[in-house]
Amino acid sequence: MNLDYIKPDNWSIIEEGFNADNVKSSESIFSIGNGAMGQRANFEEQYSGPTFQGSYIAGVYYPDKTRVGWWKNGYPEYFAKVLNAPSWIGINVLVNKEPLDLFTCKEVKNFRRELNMKEGWLSRSFEATLPNNIQVEVSTKRFLSLDLDEVGAIKYQVKPLNSDAEITFQPYLDSGITNEDTNWDDKFWDTLQITIEGEKAFIEAKTMKTEFYTCTFMESSVFVNNEKQDQKPEIKRESNAIAFHYTVHVAAGETASIHKFGGYTVDRKLERSQLVSAAKNVLETVIEHGFTTLLEKQKEAWSKIWEMSDITIDGDVKAQQGIRFNIFQLNQTYLGKDSTLNIGPKGFTGEKYGGSTYWDTEAYCIPFYMATKNENVARNLLKYRYNHLEKAIENAEKLGFKNGAALYPMVTMNGEECHNEWEITFEEIHRNGAIAFAIFNYYRYTGDFSYIPEMGLEVLIGIARFWQQRATFSEARNKYVILGVTGPNEYENNINNNWYTNYLAKWCIDYALENIEKVKEGYHDDYLRVSGKTKITDKELQEWQKVADNMYFPYSEKHQIYLQQDGFLDKELITVADLPQEDRPINQKWSWDRILRSPYIKQADTLQGFYFFEDHFSIEELKRHFDFYEPFTVHESSLSPCVHSIQAAKLDQMEQAYTFYLRTSRLDLDDYNKEVEEGLHITSMAGTWMSIVEGFGGMRVKEDMLNFEPRIPKEWQAYSFKVNFREQILKVNVSQKETTFELEGDTDLDIVVNNKQITISPNNLIKV
Amino acid sequence: MNLDYIKPDNWSIIEEGFNADNVKSSESIFSIGNGAMGQRANFEEQYSGPTFQGSYIAGVYYPDKTRVGWWKNGYPEYFAKVLNAPSWIGINVLVNKEPLDLFTCKEVKNFRRELNMKEGWLSRSFEATLPNNIQVEVSTKRFLSLDLDEVGAIKYQVKPLNSDAEITFQPYLDSGITNEDTNWDDKFWDTLQITIEGEKAFIEAKTMKTEFYTCTFMESSVFVNNEKQDQKPEIKRESNAIAFHYTVHVAAGETASIHKFGGYTVDRKLERSQLVSAAKNVLETVIEHGFTTLLEKQKEAWSKIWEMSDITIDGDVKAQQGIRFNIFQLNQTYLGKDSTLNIGPKGFTGEKYGGSTYWDTEAYCIPFYMATKNENVARNLLKYRYNHLEKAIENAEKLGFKNGAALYPMVTMNGEECHNEWEITFEEIHRNGAIAFAIFNYYRYTGDFSYIPEMGLEVLIGIARFWQQRATFSEARNKYVILGVTGPNEYENNINNNWYTNYLAKWCIDYALENIEKVKEGYHDDYLRVSGKTKITDKELQEWQKVADNMYFPYSEKHQIYLQQDGFLDKELITVADLPQEDRPINQKWSWDRILRSPYIKQADTLQGFYFFEDHFSIEELKRHFDFYEPFTVHESSLSPCVHSIQAAKLDQMEQAYTFYLRTSRLDLDDYNKEVEEGLHITSMAGTWMSIVEGFGGMRVKEDMLNFEPRIPKEWQAYSFKVNFREQILKVNVSQKETTFELEGDTDLDIVVNNKQITISPNNLIKV
Structure with a gap:
């Protein structure tokens, strides 16, 4: 699969020509979202070809029972899944009673899809010849409102070209949907009630186990040549679905169209008993506006976002398109309005990876949101982790830690760990450091120290306690070591003394100690509250200091570099350039053991540390480390090229910096990792922004x-x-x-x- | 659960008193087998309490679709499962139409179960008061014939004590059984046809996917006070079951009894079309003998086995009972008649671990079979691996190896790998060495060199090739290293330079080279055949030699010991004795990462190498290594205490040797690892034999x-x-x-x- 079908354009993502092989990729690429909900670019009308249906509501998840080959102590029982929500976009279309289905049409011409990033809408147009030989011209436009974030709007037009025709529109709601990513084929949704009021319909449904109550709603109106039709639709009700059937007759060349508004109200924000009435209110408002006015407001809202966050690139349309696509998708995913939400690695574009929050948020996304929104947005992201501190302490307890040590989860929806590979869940503990680093970064950028006495200090204490307990003393080295970890480079498992992890651990302890002092001096009441709650003692802080002062860092005198981990130099150090092309990507071509014993680096690891703490190292040190590690880096993580781009720019190696930039910014548009069908790499898109602002700028x-x-x-x-x-x-x-x-x-x-x-x-x- | 309910006895395993909590454990402990089939000690009559039903046919398995949390390249698609086979032992009993069910009886008195190891039968007797207040005395006896290994026999007697009673016996066959261990709740058996002929019944069924065709059969006859009753039974036929219902009336104190013969014929040994007629023939033979004669023959057959393999211990009945239990179970599991069979870690006593063959066979079982059977039995076990060589080469190819390198699977039924934890499947490669060692051991013991030119040399070449390719050259050490392995101590994963693995790798290459020379000199035709087939060249052999001669072995000058792996001394070296009791067993109390970074050793690792190659080391070296590693060994593998017992005996540390002996010999009888419900640890039982013969002797x-x-x-x-x-x-x-x-x-x-x-x-x- 090659995505070279995407047309270069400064402001839009454009697909021309219909190819069923591209449908799943385009469903990802053309996804739309408004921070509160989002959806893959599934067709409104029936489609019998390969498709991956997805509509997602922010914060609504399902704890799927964990599936493993062999159970290991400490695995979470449940894995929060991004949940495919009831569908509201569906409009089946019949032409002379023949279903319009692009997969079965005799011919599809002039197919064009556009994601207009400037104005925030998705459109589609084509001419199709149905099996009954009627030719129709179809055009659709769809968007999810930024202003009224419960609602979306669809305009769907059909024009028969070679004959008069009877056009049937069947807008529907469907809560009988399934997840692609389910461990045990459990039922995720329970339909509670279907209500109809005029041309409005409502399905109340709740998620199993988590009991999120939602109301999925729609309203439709039908037009012939822009004239609203007054006919009452036929109502078709099933146990998990409700549809209105409208039939109109149009002459060849005339246009039948339907406007459909729909969306969700959710008990995350409203009383359960109010879901239907709130949905009605929203519908009343949008009906009053009408499709056109709502679209105008959408353009205005996006215009404000672009006003602050746009990056222009002159003379390189693919680079321009790439960066705008990244900025657009980030804003579709998270707008910072709600401190219970976060930035999922696939946003609203797929189910993979489950959970909404990885260390990606702290390491990659916060700089973007700090610089393109007001500081409250980043503060909300920090607060999200503060709110999960208790769960992080419980999580650490499960792994044998004590005394308020906190280990934040690798993947989470509600603060609980929901990942279950021991080598990641239990050992990829560097994530804890990124959470402390984000506090440092936030204060450095915003100058807002208040977060630390109010909330951050407790987080820093929990994290420092974890590191102090996790490090063990090696008699042989007379140093503290951290054994059995996985670093950011997930192509190593259960290694000892990952330099990045050890460095971050030491830094976290030092930074916590520094801030305990600062708060003690400047925020006495907060200090009393926090020290009372956490029961820190001088003796404990001395223990921390001892670990931080005596941390071991693997180093090669010969190469004058820190080693990614103990024993790295024992590997067969063949550079990526010398790897046969047919062996790549190694994560698809090699068995796991072979990857592990190779020197190949999935994503920046030692260099990630040099990125976080660049002031700690000279430019010569950076150059030595970059020159040593870059040749072994395969960048098979979406989070890798951006850091390398920044480092290459800093070293004035602009050709490399540019290559890495293209790779990060067009990762999904060009489908570098051959997996865009599963959804977009949302969090790494913030890394693209960093490549320009921090790298080139x-x-x-x-x-x-x-x-x-x-x-x-x-x-x-x-x-x-x-x-x-x-x-x-x-x-x-x-x-x-x-x-x-x-x-x-x-x-x-x-x-x-x-x-x-x-x-x-x-x-x-x-x-x- | 504590198994102290097992009574000490020199020749029998005896349980007295009925306790529903013990039923599943006793079902394991009292298992019976005859090498061709085996079964857990499930009750014949209905039992509604907790039970784990199991009847197994040697070599009949099911490839269950692999289940993992996250797929890793190289995982096998299917995992061969030990397959619960159609049941033939069932005899439901009604007393005045009330089912006899020990779980629902008002009272159970004088319950006694005996596994008579000397004569090879299982008996049970009890007095029960049914809900309808009828008291009955029941006694049963059951065995699986060694002579006619398709068949087993049951005698079931019921005597009403306090009233005349109508006794109904309902002997049945049931192919609607399920596996406890199934990944996806697939159906494993397909019932093909049910045939009845007089008081004989036959169910033909085949396994899904593997298509093993079997005929499960039975014949029954009913007696009152030893007088055969001529009544024709009522026939009850269901889609997956067939039952005969016999009803007799007996006075209080009189005995109603049923003799049931049953078992399996299998297309592993017979034509599919012959399964029923073969079953009929077997039944004719046993009917002719009758229960009593067949039991006499059973005693004779076991007497022959004991004649050669018994170990007596005077003055320590628990030790005596332990060793006999081990020898008995080994003989029930594998008798060496069939080179397509092997010794599963749970034999015929449970489903856990799937597959039939681990490195346990080569490392632990072969010495027992060599010394207590004729040499052909051990030769068959070697031949089993020779027959799987091609699959081992394919397995290595999947992991990126070339040129005929062979990696034997960790777990297998048919030569294909069927385990799917990367840290074991891909990295626990030392198993390959055990297979070469078994060839050495066989020749050392039997003096039969002929196996090597005929078959063994090809195996040795494939294994040597694997090690040569798997080792990589470390510039830093100027030595060959083996990175990313799991040693016998599975409480370490993905370690570098596991001493045992490196040592074995070097030895395998040296041993292959030595035997290539020997065969070249003494068996010219074989040499031509093998060298033609394997295409070995002098240049390749030089490459092997280079790796063997320059293998790296981690060593501590300070402690004067080989290190279990790189970095072992970085661990917190707190001995097991200093671990809080509540932390043990660590595999139940600790999360996996904590186990991995601890120094605790699941089973002999470095000491396993000292066991295999004891002539390579001085007694002082052994003592240093034993004294260093033993204090960190938790023996949470059944395969550990026997090696430690042998080493302790060699070092004249007899108290330790005896403690380890008791632990290995009564592992299941005393349920040290709290898991006997799942089945017995068959392969480690051979280690118990080694503890006496090689350790004490x-x-x-x-x-x-x-x-x-x-x-x-x-x-x-x-x-x-x-x-x-x-x-x-x-x-x-x-x-x-x-x-x-x-x-x-x-x-x-x-x-x-x-x-x-x-x-x-x-x-x-x-x-x-």
Whole structure:
């Protein structure tokens, strides 16, 4: 499968020509979402070809009973699954009683699909010849409202071309849906009640076990040549579905169309008893607006998002399309309105990986949200982990830790671990460090220390306790070691002294100690509350300090580099360039043991540490480590190329930086990893943003000031981005010739460009 | 659960008193088998309490679709399952139309179960008060014939005690059985046809997928006070079952009884079309004999087995009972008649672990079979692996190996791998070494070199090729290393340079090279055939030699010991004695990561290497290694205590040796690992035999001679065993005072006792 069918375009994702082989990939690529819900780009009308149906409601999940080959102590009993929700988009279409089904049509011409990222809608048009030889022209448009995030709208038009025709529209709701990803083929939804009121219908259903109550709703109206038809639909009710059947007669060349509004109300936000009435209210509002006005509002809402978060790239349409696709999908997934939500690795585009929250959020997504939204959005993401602290402590207890040590889960929906590979669940503990790092990063960027006394300190204490207990003393080395871990490079399992993990562990302890002191000095009441709750003692803190001060780091004198882990140099160090092409990707071609004993790195590991803590190392050290590890990195994780792009840019290796940038930004559009059918790689999209802003733009925050070291790939004429830094909005434009800075607002801003401090005044273009 | 309800007895396993909590454990303990089939000690009559039903036919398995949490490349698609076969033992009993069911009886008195190991039968007797207040005395006897290994016999007697009664016997066959261990609740058996002929019934059924055709059969006759009743039974036929209903009336104190013969004919041995007629023939034969004669023959057959394989222990009834139980179960499981069969870790006593063949056979079972049977039995076990060589080569190819490298599976029924944990399936490769070692061991013991040119050499070449390819060169160490393995100690995963594995790998290559030379010199035709088939070249052999000569072995200068693996000394070296009791067994109390990073050893690993290659090391070296590793060994594998017992005996640490002996010999009788309900640990029972013969007896074969260094635990007065050494049978009797040797036959035998050579003449007791 090659996705070269996606047309380059600055603002849209466009597919031309119908190919059933592309349907599942396009269902992922053309996904739409509004932060509260989202859906794959499934067709409204019946489709009998291969398809992966998906409509998802944020925060609504199912705890699927764990399935394993051999049970290991500590495995979670349940694995939270992203849950395919009842479908509301369906509109079956009959032409002279023959179903319109692109898979069975005699001919499909001029098929075109567009995801308009600027305005936030999805459209589709085609001409099809049905088995009964009627030719129809079809065009559809669909969007999920940003303003009213319970609702979406569909306009569906059919024009018979070669004959008069009877057109039947059958809009429906269906709660008899299934999940692709189910362990035991359990039933996930229980339909409670179906209600009809005029041309509105409502299905109340609840999820099994988690008991999320939802109301899936719709309203339809039918038009002929834009004239609303008054006919009452025929009602078809089944146990898990409700449909309205409308039939109209149109002459050849005339247009029959249907407007359908639908969506969900959910008891995560409303009283259970209010779900139907809330749905009615939403429908009343959108009916009053009508499709066209609602679409106008959609454009406005997206325009505001783009105003702040757009990145322009001149002279490279594929790069431009790539970055906008990433920014668009991130905003479709998470808008920061709700601190109980997070950013799932597949967002609303697929079921794979289950759970909504990985360390991706802290390591990759927070910088994007900090710079393109107000600081409250990032604060909400931190608060999400604070709210899960108790569960993280329980999770650590299950693994034998004590005294309030916290181990955040690898994958979670509600704070509970829901992953079950021992090598990841129990051993990929570096995730705990990313959660502490995000607190540091948030404070560094926003200057908002208040989060730490209020919430962050408790998290830092739980994490420091974990590391102190997890490290063990090696008599042989006279150092503390951390045995049996998996680092970010998941192509190693159960290794000893992963440098990244050890470094992060030491840093977490030091950072917690530093903040205990700060809070003790500056926030006495908070200190009393937190120390009372956590019962930290001086003796305990001394234990922490001892571990942090005596942590072991594997190092090669010969290569003058930190070793990814003990024994790395024992491997057969054949570079990726010398691997036969037919062996790649190794995760599809090699058995697991072969991958494990190879030197190949799935994603930045040691270099991830150099990214987090770049001030701790000289540029020469970075260069040595980059030159050593990059040749063994296969980037088979979506989270890898962005970090390498940033590091390559820092080292002025711009060709490499550009190659990695393309790979990260078009990972899904070009389907590098041959798996886009399963959904998009949402969290890594934030890494793409970092590649430009931090990589090419060289943006850092040092001592409360924005720093830049702008670079530009030779393939580009110019690029620009905006950042919101402590409520001041700065636009940066980098061309081959110069870099310009423009400041909004009315206060000056001091920034550092290429190590020289300059002052930017509002509305005054500064060239450097 | 504590199994202290088993009564000490020299020749029988006895349970007294009925306790429903013990039923599943006793079903395992009292299992019976005859090498061709076997069964758990399920009750004949209906039982509504907790039970684990199992009847197994040797070599009849089902490839169950693999179940995993996350799929990893290289996993086998199917996992061969030990298959619960159609049941033939069932006899429902009604007393005045009330079902006899021990779980619902008002009272059960004088319950007694006996497994008579001397004569090879299982009996049960009890007095029960049924819900209808009728008291009955019941006694049953059951055995699986060694002579006619398709058939078993049951005698079931009921005597009403307090009233005349109508007794209904309902002997039945049932092919609607299920497996406890099924991944997807698939149906495993397909019933084809039910045939009735007089009082004989036959169910033909085949296994799904593997298509093993079987005929399960029965014949019954009913007696009152030993007088055969002529009544024709009522026939009850269902889709998967057939029953005969016999009703007799007996006065209080009179006895109603039924004799039932049943069993299986299988297309592994017969034409499919002959299954029913073969079953009829077998039934004719046993009917002609009758129950009593058949039982006499059973006693004779077991007497022959005991004649050769019995071990006596004087003065310690629990030790005596333990060793006989082990020898009995081994003989019930495998008699060496069929080179397509092997010794499953649970034999015919449970489903767990699936597959029939582990490295247990080569490492633990072959010595027992070599010494207590004729050499052909061990040769058949070697041939089994020769027949699987092609599959082992395919298995290695799946993992990326080439050129005829062979990796034998971890678990198999038919030569294909059927285990799916990457850390075991792909990495526990030391199993390959045990297969080569068994060839060495067989030749050492039997002196029969012919196996090597005929078959063994090809196996040795495939194995040597695997090791040469699996080792990689470490520039850093300037040695060959073996990365990413799991050793015999499965409480370590994905470790580097497991000493046992590296040592075995080097030895395998050296041994293959040595035998290539021997065959080249002495068996020219075989050499041409094998070298033609395997295409070995001098250049390749030089590559092997290079790896063998430059293998890396982790070593601690400080402790003067080989390290179990790289980095072992980095662990927190707290001994087992210092572990809190509530933390044990760690495999039930600790999460997997915690086990992995601990120093605790599940089973002998480095010490297993010292056992295989004891001549390579001095006694001082053994002592250092034993003293270092034993304190970290938790023996949570059934295969561990026997090796430690042998080593402790060798080091004259007899208290330890005795403790380990008791643990290995009564592992199941005393349920050390709290899992006997799932079945017995058959393969480790051969280790118990080794603990006495090799451990206490100090028996070794050196330079074609039997060597002994007899020791005796202070708890025993004397012990004796017999060995068949190259068709000479030697009986050894060790008491606190002296050791005696007695030789059967008519030829002298030179042996070495405590390093002194002596000559034993037949039928002449020698005291040492």
